Amino acid sequence: MPAAVASHPLFDSSDLLALPVLPAVVGELLDAFESAETSIQKLARLTGYDAILSARMLAVANSAACRDGAPRQANLESALAVLGEETARSIIATTAIHQSLAPLRDIPASALDQFWLHSLTCAHLARRLAVTIDYSEPEEAYLCGLLHDLGKLVIGVRHGRAFTIMQEIRHLARSPHEIPELEQQLFNTDHCELGAALVETWRLRSFFADAIRFHHMDADDLRGAHPLSRLLHVANTLSQTEDPQEEAFARADSLLGLNRNSLRQARFEAEREVINLAADLGIDMSTTGSRRKATEVSGEISFAQAARERMLTDGTSGQLEQAGDPSVLLEAMVAQDRLGQAVHEHALMGEVRGEMHSADDEAALLRAISRCAAILFDVPENHLFLRDPQTGMLRGSPFEDLLHEIVIDPDGAANAVNRAWREQRISHSLDTEIPASVVDRQLSRLWETQGTLCLPLSVADRSLGVLAMGVSHQQLPRLQARARLLRLFAVTAATELERLRQREMNRQRAQDDQRLLERQQVRAVLHEVSNPLTIMRNYLALLATRLEEQVTRDELKVLQEEMERIGRILLRLSEPVGGELDDAGVNLTQIVRDLARVLDDALCRPHGINLKLNLADVPLVLPRGRDVIRQILLNLIRNAAEALGSGGAITVSIQDRINLNGRQYVEMAVADNGPGLPDHVRAKLFQPTVSTKGGGHAGLGLAIVKSLAEELGGQALCRPNGGGGSIFIVLLPIN
Structure with missing residues (x-):
């Protein structure tokens, strides 16, 4: 065979989403995920009925995102425990979406039924034989039997007619090892090598890949080989649809040391178990007994060989390979139905987005992204x-x-x-x-x-x-x-x-704001406490000089009032910062005065910024929103202070009776005399963006202001300041 053809990579065994699955198994699994009583054992049992779903679970569980230093095992329960329910569900759901929208394949339904029956029978028989010979990992033997012919599907989805040929090619081979040789002649690869290549990508601590690669070797060549290789060879040989010849039992005996009666009994029990499963899994057994004559198969093989030889001689071999290239098939499908492809992709994104969205910290999200890439x-x-x-x-x-x-x-x-x-x-x-x-x-x-x-x-x-x-x-x-x-x-x-x-x-900023207010409130309260304590000390000193005299009622009353005031001030320490103190309404003027005093002390004066207030003499009462108003004002003053240098000025003003679209508002404005904002920045001012201030600023303050103002039914605006700088305006509804 020419080297150019032999080196051309035509088949990708890792493209598991392209391979057909048993619809009944997918449905059972999706139902199981909706049940509150689902267990890992049940999910593993259902998944183990289908070779493709089992392979996908093992591939993702042994991927970089799920490794965590744990041993890599061919065991579905262990794989599902590593994946977790959400990831396992994503694997099943993405598989279901792919299968429902995949183009029709040329593989006959009867051939697929035969493939699934043989895979299940081989898996069940391998597990029974493993238990009988005390092999340490019977579930590994089961999965090896289930996946051993996966390479046939890899070839079959590219050349549907070839799948039927591969199912029957063993009748033409003079010995088992000739089966992969014939496939190499036809397809430049064989199902044993493709299946082993897939398993090797999982980097299991096992001889799993070797067992698949060598399962068609002669029994004599496998004597002394690892038990998994011998188990798979015997299970594959004895699980064919027709009854094995006595010679097959003799070779099995030589590999496993089991007498023929034990082997026959194991085969009978495995077949009975699979027959009971077939109806539930939607596998049609009515066609498995009928077989095409070897001469018909031989004719198809000869036709395929002749066609390939013609292409090799006339230089058109690329056409066969291009016809099976998944990129060409995908492009044709997109050209025929772009809308369907878009729906397909966004449905897949919906599944993986759900898993990413559930992550509650960055480390968990990075793992979710990695898992979803492996799944998809x-x-x-x-x-x-x-x-x-x-x-x-x-x-x-x-x-x-x-x-x-x-x-x-x-x-x-x-x-x-x-x-x-x-x-x-x-x-x-x-x-x-x-x-x-x-x-x-x-x-x-x-x-x-x-x-x-x-x-x-x-x-x-x-x-x-x-x-x-x-x-x-x-x-x-x-x-x-x-x-x-x-x-x-x-x-x-x-x-x-x-x-x-x-x-x-946002969470960190809210915590910083809370700590700032709490710290400043404590400082303000302690300052207020000092005044009555001073008065108390003075009066106590005065009383000490009058111990010989009668204490007047007025002096005692002053002492009592000041002590009560201390109690009220200390009581405020136990109130939530910004908590509502007046059920009758919110005094906007007082809120601004109180918070400005705190912010002037914490943000403005330490940086040489002058904070001015232009407030009405009479209280302006709003129906609600004390906490929200404090947060808005805090963000606006802090943003202004961060934009100004030493010598800058910030003015906070309040104006009543603003009429907009028939509704009455109070206007709260924060003006600064800084450099102002360019037009392109002002156009996106209230959107979350990356700040140009540095120092860890996220540019989120104004977006928060807009959101909070709208929460109260108001608006947030910005305009240039006539004397230079910017004015940020918040309109708050009066009723």
């Missing part, structure tokens, strides 16, 4: 490199030590990560025209992949970091064909990360 794109090895605000470098997230030690300079030597960052587009390290950098090679070696594919994470023109994925040459065309979905995922991840950070900044 079948890329178990992925990692986020986020921009460090102090250094500007791209640093790995902290939940993997080795990756956290990799710090990427955006302006340093070119690599896939900083290309994605600088150019704000998807980048990869498998381009033959661009040599892989040191960073590219380090990531590939660390992940044991052939290269990396990198997505920039940006939102509202702010670049947050890069998501790097470990990929192979086989995976790259599939992922490139999903460029739109990759970009949509990157935007979703960046949006959730920005949302969480903004929420954390």
Whole structure:
């Protein structure tokens, strides 16, 4: 076979979403997730009925996002415990969405039924045999039997006619090891190698991949091999639909040391168990007994071989490979139904967004993003490199030590990560025209992949970091064909990360405000306490000189009143900051006076800023909103103080009887004599943005002011100050 064809990567065994699943199993699992009584054991049992769902669970559970240093095991209960219910549900839901919108396949339903029956029978038989010979991991043996023929589906979804041929090709092979040889002649690969390649990406501490790779070898070659390899070989041989020959039982006996009666009994019990399952899983058994003649199959193989030979000689081999390329198929589907594709993508984003949105801190969100990438794109090895605000470098997230030690300079030597960052587009390290950098090679070696594919994470023109994925040459065309979905995922991840950070900044700012008010209130209360204490000391001194005289009632009354005032002042220490003290209404004038005194002491005078008040002499009473008004005024005065230098001035004024659209308002204005605001800044003034002040300011104060004003039924406005600077106006409804 020409080397050019042999080296061309046509089949991507990691594209599990392209492979068909048993609809009944998906439905049962989705129902189970809605039940309050669902257990890991039940979810593992249901998942274990389907090879693709089992493979997806194992792939994500053994991905970088879920590793945490735990042993990598081929066990569904362990995998589900690692994933958690929400992640497992996301895997099932995204699989269901993909399957419901996937284009029709050419694989006959009867061939799929035969495939599922054989896989289930092999799995159940492998587990029974493992228990019989005291193999330490019977569930691993079960999964090995369930997944051993997964490579057939990988080939079959690209060439549907070939799937039927592969199901029957064993009748033409003179020995088991000839089956993969015939497949290599036809498809330039075989199902054993494809299945093993998939399992190897999980990096299990097991001989799982070897068992799949060698399950068609002759029994004599497997003597002395690891027990899992021998178990799978025997289970596969004895779980064929037709009754095995006596020679098959003899070879099984030589590999496992079990007599023929024990082997027959195990086979009978496994088949009976699967027959009982078939009806519940929607598997049609009526066609499994009928088989095409070997001559018919041979004719199809000869036809396929002849066609391939013609293409090799006339240079058209790329047409066959292109016809099976998932990127070409996906592009055709998008061209036929762009609306359906958009619905598909956004439905997928809805599922992963739910998992991201449930994260309550940044570390949990980064893990969720990594898990969702593994679920959605079948890329178990992925990692986020986020921009460090102090250094500007791209640093790995902290939940993997080795990756956290990799710090990427955006302006340093070119690599896939900083290309994605600088150019704000998807980048990869498998381009033959661009040599892989040191960073590219380090990531590939660390992940044991052939290269990396990198997505920039940006939102509202702010670049947050890069998501790097470990990929192979086989995976790259599939992922490139999903460029739109990759970009949509990157935007979703960046949006959730920005949302969480903004929420954390809001929370931190509210805590800072609360601490500031509490500290200043304590200072003000202590100041007020000193006056009555001074009077008390004076009167006590006076009384001490009059001990020989009669104490007058007026003097005793003064002492009593001052002591009561101390009680009231100290009582205020136990009141919530800004708590409502007057049920009849809110005295806006008094609120401004009280808070201005605190803020002048804390924010203005220490920085050489003059705070002036222009207030009405009579109280202006509003129906509600003491806490909200204090928060608005605090934000406006603080923003003004932060914008001014020493010698600046802030004026707070209140004006009554403002009529707007037939409604009466009170106007509270905060004016400063600073440099003012450019028009382009004023246009987006009340939107959350990145502040230009530095020092950790988030630019959120004015957005909060607008939100709080609207909460009271009012408005927040801004206009230039005639003498220079800006005036921020808040209109508060009188009724």
